[in-house]
Amino acid sequence: MRKRTEPFRPNEIAECNFGIELELSTSAHVSAGEVARVLGSHTSIDVKDLTEDFVQARNRTDICSKFELVSPVLAGGSGIAEIDQVLKALGTISSVEVGRSMGFHVHVDVSKFSCKELAKVCQNFLPIERAMDSFMPPSRREDVQQYCRSNEKVVESAALSNCETLAELASVMNPGEHPGVARYYKLNLQNLVTGRQPTIEFRQHSGTSNGSKIKNWVMFCVAFVHNSVKLDDASLMVTANDDDHLFEMIMVDVINDRYLRDFYRNRHNELHKDHHGEGGGSCCEGCAARGQCAAKFLPV
Structure with a gap:
């Protein structure tokens, strides 16, 4: 039997509703509001500012901007395509990072x-x-x-x-x-x-x-x-x-x-x-040392 050389193609996703939540960070100079402005011209995703929550949790006063992307209700293959649009727009913001404490959550409609x-x-x-x-x-x-x-x-x-x-x-x-x-x-x-x-939520995946x-x-x-x-x-x-x-x-x-x-x-x-898995927990050496954020970001 000849060995398969071509990769398999994924199955079609079921035509059901789902949603995603992505926890991410940028430089302290790029606010969640600026992220929302960039994404707003491309998608209908919501951007929640998490910076204060992370400051309280880590007792830090000088950290990067933390935010969460919360999708609207998505469905089937068109929902996967909308995720592509979000990530394409997100890619225009330089050096978006992920910390180890951050997560990626998926909601699946079970109504x-x-x-x-x-x-x-x-x-x-x-x-x-x-x-x-x-x-x-x-x-x-x-x-x-x-x-x-x-x-x-x-x-x-x-x-x-x-x-x-x-x-x-x-x-x-x-x-x-x-x-x-x-x-x-x-x-x-x-x-x-x-x-x-009407969803159950999968919280196991790391932020990405x-x-x-x-x-x-x-x-x-x-x-x-x-x-x-x-x-x-x-x-x-x-x-x-x-x-x-x-x-x-x-x-x-x-x-x-x-x-x-x-x-x-x-x-x-x-x-x-x-x-060590993925994500270093900080966006730069300054943040890792609990000091001044030294990340360099392009204008948004």
């Missing part, structure tokens, strides 16, 4: 699914969380990051089968005193409790401005949700012999996309060569 179907999604997520960790940088694995805590460490899979309401399901998956705290899990169901929007990483993770999350509800046996993954076997089962039995399988297999290998 068409029943509580039992969503329980399948959760039951699939628990055993594969550690395999998904393997293609994330170390700062996003296990319970290292307080804003994307491990579901697997706190949830009993058997309890999910007994949930009869979305509130019960969210309570089991995201234990916490109130939604503002309980939402900080890798798989967050709190929007279904608060009624803010890389187009391939962003689009592939969106496709992974959407495929994971939509294919999980179709499985007859939602606990199939517990039969895996080891993490490598588990990875293959995810890609074959749940994601069912050879392009994404190859992408995340390569990502896994890259991260295991580079134990």
Whole structure:
């Protein structure tokens, strides 16, 4: 049999609604308002200023500008195309950076699914969380990051089968005193409790401005949700012999996309060569030393 030399093409994304949130930074001389002005001429994405939040968290008075890009409701292939437009516009702002504490969140609309179907999604997520960790940088694995805590460490899979309401399901998956705290899990169901929007949120991915990483993770999350509800046996993954076997089962039995399988297999290998993962946490040596930001940026 002749060995395949051409890369696989990704499957078409399901025609469902989704949204993304990207945490990023620029020089202290480029405000979130200026970022919003640049992107506003190209896209309808919202820009939230996070600088004050990061100052409070790190007790610093001189840091880069931190901001979050929040997409409108996107859908299917046209939504992926709009992400391309956002990233193209973002590329006109020189040296946009990502810190290790920053995240990239994907919301997937689940308004068409029943509580039992969503329980399948959760039951699939628990055993594969550690395999998904393997293609994330170390700062996003296990319970290292307080804003994307491990579901697997706190949830009993058997309890999910007994949930009869979305509130019960969210309570089991995201234990916490109130939604503002309980939402900080890798798989967050709190929007279904608060009624803010009919989505579940994947918080596991590290912050990034890389187009391939962003689009592939969106496709992974959407495929994971939509294919999980179709499985007859939602606990199939517990039969895996080891993490490598588990990875293959995810890609074959749940994601069912050879392009994404190859992408995340390569990502896994890259991260295991580079134990520092991605993102240095600072945009320049000055910021790393908690001093004056020395980053050089082009006019916006």
